[in-house]
Amino acid sequence: MVSNASLLMRTRLLSRVIGGIYDKQLRSLKISSAQFALLVAIYQVQPATRAEIGRHQHLDRSTLTRHLKVALSKGWAEETRRGANGRRKPIVLTGTGTDLLREAQPACREAQVQAQALFGEDGVTALMDIASRVADPEIFPPMKSSS
Numbered sequence: 001m002v003s004n005a006s007l008l009m010r011t012r013l014l015s016r017v018i019g020g021i022y023d024k025q026l027r028s029l030k031i032s033s034a035q036f037a038l039l040v041a042i043y044q045v046q047p048a049t050r051a052e053i054g055r056h057q058h059l060d061r062s063t064l065t066r067h068l069k070v071a072l073s074k075g076w077a078e079e080t081r082r083g084a085n086g087r088r089k090p091i092v093l094t095g096t097g098t099d100l101l102r103e104a105q106p107a108c109r110e111a112q113v114q115a116q117a118l119f120g121e122d123g124v125t126a127l128m129d130i131a132s133r134v135a136d137p138e139i140f141p142p143m144k145s146s147s
Helices: 007-029 033-045 050-057 061-073 095-135
Strands: 077-079 091-093
Touching: 007 033, 007 095, 033 050, 033 061, 033 091, 033 095, 050 061, 061 077, 091 095
Parallel strands: none
Antiparallel strands: 077 091
């Protein structure tokens, strides 16, 4: 039996709590924290293919597809011809997506303040350090997309 003290259970709890804080702050903009995180990822690596975005965020294909479908349908992101070749269809943020990121900054700052209050300075430092190591492909290679 897996206990509540396992890393799996605790990290999923932390993820849900942090996501909930951001979801609440972003609600007025009609975007979820997961969708927002995807837009930030696209902004950071654009133009990028679905596979590149998935590797950057350590997302499996189905999760990425689900969130990307919303971003494309709402006009926050689009496939572009720039860098396209054959099956490769890079994705970029649209002006609407870039404006949404800009508009969301106050809500994100407030969510950040709330999360920092919850975790304290040492907790935030530890989480940011761990996240930086996980994001470094030299230390923790990205997941391979399942076909």
